[in-house]
Amino acid sequence: MSATFPPLARRLDGLQSSAIRDLLKLTSRADIISLAGGLPDAELMPRDRIAVAADAALSDRSRLxxxxxxxxxxxxxxxxxxxxxxxxxxxxxxxxxxxxxxxxxxxxxxxxxxxxxxxxxxxxxxxxxxxxxxxxxxxxxxxxxxxxxxxxxxxxxxxxxxxxxxxxxxxxxxxxxxxxxxxxxxxxxxxxxxxxxxxxxxxxxxxxxxxxxxxxxxxxxxxxxxxxxxxxxxxxxxxxxxxxxxxxxxxxxxxxxxxxxxxxxxxxxxxxxxxxxxxxxDTEWLTAHVDSVRQVYGTRAKALVDAVRARFGDRVSSTDAAGGMFVWAEFTDGTDAQALLARALEFGVAYVPGNAFAVSTDYTHSMRLCFTTSDAATLDEAVARLAKAHAATPAQP
Amino acid sequence: MSATFPPLARRLDGLQSSAIRDLLKLTSRADIISLAGGLPDAELMPRDRIAVAADAALSDRSRLxxxxxxxxxxxxxxxxxxxxxxxxxxxxxxxxxxxxxxxxxxxxxxxxxxxxxxxxxxxxxxxxxxxxxxxxxxxxxxxxxxxxxxxxxxxxxxxxxxxxxxxxxxxxxxxxxxxxxxxxxxxxxxxxxxxxxxxxxxxxxxxxxxxxxxxxxxxxxxxxxxxxxxxxxxxxxxxxxxxxxxxxxxxxxxxxxxxxxxxxxxxxxxxxxxxxxxxxxDTEWLTAHVDSVRQVYGTRAKALVDAVRARFGDRVSSTDAAGGMFVWAEFTDGTDAQALLARALEFGVAYVPGNAFAVSTDYTHSMRLCFTTSDAATLDEAVARLAKAHAATPAQP
Known part of the structure; x- marks a missing residue:
């Protein structure tokens, strides 16, 4: 007789793998610019400083x-x-x-x-x-x-x-x-x-x-x-x-x-x-490091927001991105962000539709855009692709 | 009004901090040889090999x-x-x-x-x-x-x-x-x-x-x-x-x-x-490393078991320690291992009384002895102290 696990089926109700995680598996294709991720940029992580710290840490066996x-x-x-x-x-x-x-x-x-x-x-x-x-x-x-x-x-x-x-x-x-x-x-x-x-x-x-x-x-x-x-x-x-x-x-x-x-x-x-x-x-080093991360992310955030405003005008309203990793943008022309996603993927750009984060409101017209892992030119190209996908999509009823 | 946390008091019933952990806090005194721990020996851990591996691991940013x-x-x-x-x-x-x-x-x-x-x-x-x-x-x-x-x-x-x-x-x-x-x-x-x-x-x-x-x-x-x-x-x-x-x-x-x-x-x-x-x-290295750990622990285990048998004879029955980190020993003369512990600490040796691991049986006369972190001579001295504590304790009713 096989062993069973009664609690699991029930728990799956509350514990579905997140829609974002599933989407990320689809958007790792090389020809897609992904604004769907939620990861910090590994290129900005202080690898060399971590290597020095790892070596120093291992000088004391208590750390093992x-x-x-x-x-x-x-x-x-x-x-x-x-x-x-x-x-x-x-x-x-x-x-x-x-x-x-x-x-x-x-x-x-x-x-x-x-x-x-x-x-x-x-x-x-x-x-x-x-x-x-x-x-x-x-x-x-x-x-x-x-x-x-x-x-x-x-x-x-x-x-x-x-x-x-x-x-x-x-x-x-x-x-x-x-x-x-x-x-x-x-x-x-x-x-x-x-x-x-x-x-x-x-x-x-x-x-x-x-x-x-x-x-x-x-x-x-x-x-x-x-x-x-x-x-x-x-x-x-x-x-x-x-x-x-x-x-x-x-x-x-x-x-x-x-x-x-x-x-x-x-x-x-x-x-x-x-x-x-x-x-x-290491406060002096840390201040300089975090400043440099802020500067890069700030430049990327501005590039993304500027591109959205330049290409969509008042058809999209977006946050200003004063910090962090994400812009929240909402179509004001009735576009269904979930429906647009399939077309966007065809045009080579991905994002997370707002409904993935919805609790009571359904955020049908919203999307989360992550600006951390692409440079300004790539972010601009991503928004250009999104605008093409949007233009190629019949107007919503 | 202070916030409360209703589930906590109830959960504490099932989640008491282990008696072992509390005991370990008492036995970290420098004059006590502790057989109460349950840790592998940090001196045997492959610090230099880990440092080489850490450095190699950090060559690829995906690992950050x-x-x-x-x-x-x-x-x-x-x-x-x-x-x-x-x-x-x-x-x-x-x-x-x-x-x-x-x-x-x-x-x-x-x-x-x-x-x-x-x-x-x-x-x-x-x-x-x-x-x-x-x-x-x-x-x-x-x-x-x-x-x-x-x-x-x-x-x-x-x-x-x-x-x-x-x-x-x-x-x-x-x-x-x-x-x-x-x-x-x-x-x-x-x-x-x-x-x-x-x-x-x-x-x-x-x-x-x-x-x-x-x-x-x-x-x-x-x-x-x-x-x-x-x-x-x-x-x-x-x-x-x-x-x-x-x-x-x-x-x-x-x-x-x-x-x-x-x-x-x-x-x-x-x-x-x-x-x-x-x-x-790194199988060749690993085989040699694990062999060396086995050899050291095997020598320590034998020293501990030999000392127990030499000093207590048939008043204690112990496992053979064919591997792992622990010996389980039981007083056959009615000694209460929990009661003996206070005296043992006075004589400079610690162990974990069997009742800390008891579920249905109470293991009043048993104790867990860990041999991993002391050398053979120290283990022999620990058992000598335990024998003195035992000799100084009035016979149990």
Whole structure:
């Protein structure tokens, strides 16, 4: 008799492989310019500096051994210093927890903070990695739409006024994936106040905050309240291969996450965590490195947005791309972005249709465009192809 | 209002930090010889070879990027070749899934294979990392005792005869942690047959199989049936910092684990996985390296067992330590190992009392002794201190 696995079929409902991931498999053809990806540019990652750090890290055999579940001590120390500066208070090392990418923080937090059926508020459109985790935890999910200033707190307030009591509100506060927008300083303070007033947790998911182009990101939501758990990561500024994410949270939350981490995978890698500590603490080098990444991404973002505006005019409205990795663009002429995709692929360009990120709204006319891995000329060519595909598509009813 | 986390208090019941971990914090004093640890010896880890591999790995920028959830392709290829040899069949790469240490495989498998309340059979004494995961999954746990030939299948058969139907039977097939014993070839075949007859999964947890001292470990249980999911790891033969575990499982199980891995932490590190692939595929070097680890551990194991037998005679019965990292020893004179520990610490030696691994039996008189991180003379001194502590302790009623 074959062994069976009863829970799997049910879990597949909540855990479908993301549409984006499936699309990426289709768009790796060499003749397609992909704006569909969501990866930082490997050419900008500090390979040589990582190699020096790896060599230095291996001088000490303790870095070959198992390490502590909350993370390699020297990395936690560096993060505590960085976050103290970011949050304008002395963050003790006990409030720093290193995870295997910030996705693991989301996953472990959802186990610590959520009962099945608990209400989780997400943004619409949403970061799909968070959606996947909250759905797997059996949460009831309500979406609050974004506008140009980030999460619409008026809609959140209406929800609270109906008596709904979220356990968690999740926000990508800076340069939203996929929405491109940043939560305004006023809304940050207001969101923190609502969290304290109604007793919910805010998970401030901030992988992109350092990738600002014109002016630094606003103070974190976490600067306004201890009810805010802040997540960040080395993946977008250094390299995803380090698998170094982190969480700043009250000690009792860290303690709960620690118990779960022991069961999940015991601990992280002292080698990659020491490399991360080395690079993050080399502040002069780091400043220059992150500046150069900002400059390249900023140039690409501008090239993409300019091309969209030049070729589509008022038929497309797009975000400004003030930082991060993504532009969110919406057809104002009724074009169905999902329907256009097949034609776009024929013309040699790919993007992710908005409905891949939809929670309550369907974002039929929207698309996410990633500008990180193509140069300005290629981005312009991509938009030219998209314009041809659009012109070749019969007008929508 | 402070945010709360309702699930946490409940989860703490199932997820207590292991008694071993707490004990380790107490026993790191310099004047204590610890046999309580469970770590491989960092001095034997191939630091220089890892440094060469790290440098080579960083020659290709793809190793800085996110990688596939089931693992870095070249590592899966190497593992498929190794496991094909181990299992005497062609193992396709689709049946290989790389995890963040084999603890992550246990954790993700428990989510894929277990409904809350599902019956899981473990060994008694048990590997606590597995117990922790199965308890967190809400499984009903029944323990089957070990004897010198491993899991007592007569007890498992009795359980099945009462109508009990496990979803999973977990076994540490080689050099059990903490029990020290190895499942005999006859029982391997019989366990695989029972799995097929009754339709349950066997999780064959095998981190120690290559650390044999006198003769190679028997054919894996997984060689006898597709109902067996085999786990192994680079932590004990190379270095834990690589965080490279793996699972060999039917494709549909791998697919379920892949969906969960995406939510859990997206993917592993292409850097540490490429280092692992490099070392595992350098077969001439690997053979010599693993031989040298075997030789050192074999010498230490013999020193420990000889010292126990010389100093305690028939007051202690211990396993032979034919491989792995642990000796399981039982006082035959009624000594309470938990009670003795406080006195042992005074005399400068630490071990883990058997009750830390107990499921149904309490193992009051047993202890786990780890021989990996002390040389022969230190191990002899440790046992001398233990004998003094024992002599200074009033006889038990």
């Amino acid at each position: 051994q198992y390490t502590e579940s909350p993370g390699w001590g020297p990395l936690r120390d560096v993060l505590a210093a960085r976050e103290s500066a970011r949050l304008s208070r002395a963050v003790p090392v006990e409030e720093i927890f290193v995870t295997h990418g910030s996705q693991q923080a989301l996953s472990l937090l959802s186990e610590v903070l959520l009962d099945p059926g608990a209400l989780v508020v997400v943004e619409d459109p949403a970061y799909v990695g968070a959606l996947q985790v909250f759905r797997a935890a059996g949460a009831r999910i309500v979406a609050v739409p974004l506008d140009a200033e980030g999460m619409r707190l008026d809609v959140l307030r209406e929800l609270l006024a109906t008596g709904e009591r979220p356990a968690v509100v999740h926000t990508v506060s800076n340069f939203h994936n996929p929405g491109g927008v940043t939560l305004s300083p006023e809304r940050r303070r207001d969101l923190a106040n609502l969290a304290e007033q109604y007793g919910f947790w805010v998970i401030e998911d901030d992988p992109y905050g350092e990738l600002w182009f014109d002016r630094p990101s606003p103070e974190p939501v976490a600067a306004y309240s201890p009810n805010v758990i802040r997540l960040s990561s080395a993946s977008k500024i250094l390299a995803p291969t380090l698998r170094a994410g982190w969480m700043i949270a009250p000690v009792q939350v860290c303690r709960g996450v620690e118990l779960l981490k022991q069961g999940a995978d015991l601990c992280g890698s002292a080698l990659t965590q020491q490399i991360t500590a080395d690079l993050l603490s | 990027q996110y990688t596939e959830s089931p693992g870095w392709g070249p590592l899966r290829d190497v593992l498929a070749a190794r496991e094909s040899a181990r299992l005497s069949r062609a193992v396709p790469v689709e049946e290989i899934f790389v995890t963040h240490g084999s603890q992550q495989a246990l954790s993700l498998l428990s989510e894929v294979l277990l409904d809350p309340g599902a019956l899981v059979v473990v060994e008694d004494p048990a590997y606590v990392g597995a117990l922790q995961v199965f308890r967190a999954a809400g499984a009903r746990i029944v323990a089957v005792p070990l004897d010198a030939e491993g899991m007592r299948l007569d007890v498992l058969r009795e359980l099945l005869a009462t109508g009990e139907r496990p979803a999973v039977v977990h076994t540490v097939s080689n050099f059990h942690n903490p029990g020290g014993v190895t499942l005999s070839p006859e029982r391997r075949r019989d366990l695989a047959n029972l799995a097929e007859q009754y339709g349950f999964w066997v999780i064959e947890d095998d981190p120690y199989g290559e650390l044999w001292f006198d003769r190679p470990s028997p054919e894996p249980v997984a060689a006898y049936s597709p109902n067996v999911i085999r786990l192994s790891s680079a932590s004990k033969i190379l270095a834990p910092t690589l965080r490279a575990g793996w699972m060999i499982a039917p494709v549909q199980v791998c697919r379920g684990v892949e969906l969960l891995k995406q939510g859990a932490d997206l993917c592993g590190s292409a850097l540490t996985q490429q280092i692992t692939a490099d070392l595992l595929s």
